[in-house]
Amino acid sequence: MKRCPSCKGAGEVGVFVCGSRCECRTIVCDVCGGVGEVTEEKARWILDGRRAIEARRAMGLTTREAATKLGLGLAEFCDMQFGRADPAPLLKAFRIEPTREEPLP
Numbered sequence: 001m002k003r004c005p006s007c008k009g010a011g012e013v014g015v016f017v018c019g020s021r022c023e024c025r026t027i028v029c030d031v032c033g034g035v036g037e038v039t040e041e042k043a044r045w046i047l048d049g050r051r052a053i054e055a056r057r058a059m060g061l062t063t064r065e066a067a068t069k070l071g072l073g074l075a076e077f078c079d080m081q082f083g084r085a086d087p088a089p090l091l092k093a094f095r096i097e098p099t100r101e102e103p104l105p
Contacts, residue, residue, distance in 0.1 A: 002043040004032035011036040031083070044099045046083030051099075052090035053081050059094075 003009040007029035017025050028034040031046070038046070056066045067077035070093050079085035091098055 001037040006031035009036040049083045049087045055094040
């Protein structure tokens, strides 16, 4: 298990919420589900997803443009970029080697 990169192991994150009024709140981390840790596989997915985001931006593509070019739905594409799903199709499309070393502290 690795420390969650989103909440830094705290299990919760601060967010800014606007409804009838705007305020800061603390919510359970959606990356680790509040436990403060992620699996080795999820840690690699997160790192590889970040690398895919960098590659997409370097190509000058929006998220929607890249998803359309790859024949993926927007939600599916975003899940891959943010480590919620295996980003292997993005790595292949953007010609990125998958992470093999220890990705996160």
